Amino acid sequence: MNEIVTPQSLGLSREDLPNSYIGRSVPRPNARKLVEGRATYTDDVDLPRLVHAAFYRSPHAHARIVSIDTSAALKLPGVVRVFTGADLARVCDPWVAVLAHLKGMKSAPQYPLPLERATWQGEAVVAVVAESRAAAEDGVAALAVEFEPLPAQVDMETALSPGAVVIHPELGDNLVFTRTAETGDVAGAIAAAHKVVEATFHTGRHTGVTLEPRSIIADYNRADGTLTVHHSTQAPHMMQNVFATQLRLAESDVRVICKDVGGSYGIKVHVYPDEMAVACMSRIMGRPVKFIADRFEAFGSDIHARDHRIKGRLAVDAEGRFLAFDIDDLTGIGPYSVYPRTSAVEGNQVVNLCGGPYSFPNYRCTTTVVLQNKAPTCQYRAVGHPIATAVTEGLVDLAAEALGMDPVEIRRKNLIPDDAYPCTSPAGMKFEGLSHHQSLAKLLEMVPVDKIRADQLEQRKRGVYRGLGFASFIELTNPSPFMYGIGGAKISAQDGCTVRMDPDGSVVAMSGVTEQGQGTEAILAQIVAHGVGVPVSKVRIVTGDTRTVPYGGGTWACRGAGIGGEAALQSAIALKEQILEVAGAMLQAQGSSLDIVMGEIVDKATGQARMPLSELGRIVYYRGDTLPKELSRELVQTRHFITKEYPFAFTNGIQASWLEVDVETGMVKLLEHWCVEDCGRVINPLLVDEQVRGGIVQGIGGALYEHCIYNEDGQLLTTTLADYLVPMAAEMPDMHVGHVETPTKESLLGAKGAGEAGTAGAPAAIMNAINDALKPLGAKVFAQPFTPERILKALGTIA
């Protein structure tokens, strides 16, 4: 395993080995269409007889639907039809989002549009279909919907109290799921500890804000009974199964096509009731229906995430060794668990990940997942990681302070040793190979700590408060069926790739993983070019069409490179072997004595060119009569890959944030940010660095700005981009990214995921930096986002 030839393994520069594209910053072949405005997002697709949908959304957090009067809407010019929940339920079965391996989990059946009650403000209640989106919105405005407002359960802290509003009475209470992981003797360790530090953390409910909103066109063709869905999605095959199952169609009669996607970050991997409604309406009307969410709808109906309150304790001995983590997590997920991944996974991840980078004997962590009348939450980039990392790293810094230790020293003392692998964490996570200490050492080469500490002291004398914060983290990537499949969800953890050579010697690869801008198609082209032996310019990649690409899971949990990339490598190697067999027959040589270099068949020993691939293609496809009769000549190969040894390939890393807090205004100014991460084999350093940087900035968003704020009635107050703040260019720091490479031994490629590392660690690093800055003033903050108001409150400036 892992005997893959790279320039480094041969002691060569990347340029010296023309065939090796692994580890090279090749520009993305699909980037040019993006910079010329020639991409095809779902809204750019137009179809004959297309109609547009708009939704009437509940103005109440919780209300009974008394009546729906559609008469005025139907009289408007351009309005074609109006649909209620009952209309759509005739063609669509409800879904219940639970996973069997999350013991005791429960949730209520959910329909495309609710039948009796609206359970969050922003829930789609009635649909209007019209000739244009504008006409459909006119129709929505003309609907008369009468509601009987009901008491709303907004606060997650009281969701299980005796007086709580039980959102779905048939469930008995608002408890969705709870789980405790316990190892060792936490109570004993705490009782005997030298110091115990504790804090209560909050992570703010926030959301993904894909710049391209959720987008879908469903096109049911009565003539042949097929449903074609153009969908901005991360998981085309999963959605094919969902549409088929819920709409009672054969899976083979459903085709999901996903061209360009304008950002996803986990937002576009879920089943949304309004999108299911679009499929239902097309099924009923027999014509294509388009729905593009507007920004207001996106804030109220895209999944939210990270609405957690976490109480944490860390016990340490006198030398600063960690004895026990004791964590209690509470999360409110809205009125329904989201299908099919469920909304219990984020809390479950907190249980799996707290304390993750460290070696310690005793662990207890409980998550409690409850219903509330707010928008549903589910998996968003780095699911659970930023929460677990903030709690862990916040406690680590508190312990360092209590012991008078340096934050770097306490980490060095407790990080899992680099030679301890394989090992299992107290939470039960299996680690194949991590590099915490190498990563810390690399970070310390990059961060000028002494200079920063000197500057910090100097600035404090002038009343300027700067802070340096660190955060080690682990990240779960390359998931096996242990994530969803064993719970009964039809979410594929394996992935496939078909690679073929065409007559001109060019190569086409079709993959089940998908592209949302992270560069999947670029790395697949690099891997296939490397595996076959052709210039990367000769490789074309096809993704995002369930009718043509091998069955796969798409993009989630950082699996594209590690799973999809390995399938591509194996199929490319298989194609190369087949090509060489044919070449051997043509050149009267042993296939094993030949090689393919930059699109030429060459003698392996001498490197002498023997024949271009286009000549081999010409013979195979047009003059097959000249080849030996028994020679197999299938210049197309498919391989699938699934991880088998480990449930997940964990990665690791460490971040540092250097910032300044204006103690007069409470504003945080980010000065510089560093991240060292180990995603195994780096296929394209440029793309990995950009994944890390983009991820860091999404983490910064949650730490400082982004917050879905509800009032006590369950009304969402942040429904525009002027109210909900996302990071802008002027506030962002320059970010330095470094790598350690510990390839996974599960695959030849050795790649693990890199897309979520930045988001996992950034909030914790920023929190620790703010608290480091405020240390002389005796103030601390633990509730994200760290707004000026919260910082001024911590300083006692405001009440």
Place this chain on the structure above:
Amino acid sequence: MTTRIDVTLTVNGERVSRSVDTRLHLVDFLRSELGLAGAHTGCEHGVCGACTVRLDGEPVRGCLVMAASLDGAVVETIEGLSDSGEIRDLQEAFVARNACQCGYCTPGMLVTAADILTASPQATREEIREHISGNYCRCTGYQAIVDAVEDVLKARAAKREAA
């Protein structure tokens, strides 16, 4: 309930005449009436910048300009800027630096960045960051975009000096 107004304007060098709904804004006009899908709709109230196009030489929010007001106007979109080659170097720098990921913000970002190249040829990194602050990018974290614009500013300055 809707009224229509006739407008004749120049879009990417071509004269177009349409009768437009008075409530139609520029970006929807470009996308739905002219099939120019390069400008994107992100927030529809002038915050995100995905719909930025050039109107009479200035970058504008396509969602804040009414199509009915455009009689006699000159509009340039990413399609026109690509065809003319005016920002070829900027586009190449975006590809080289991977300054676009999903690409949804990119056409608007390029129109804004093109404005820096002409309006502030000496811009510092901080000034570039300030200048593009009205264009949201959710993927990159902005650093690669700043790098790409800085590369082009330097290259153009070197070219001017050599000339």
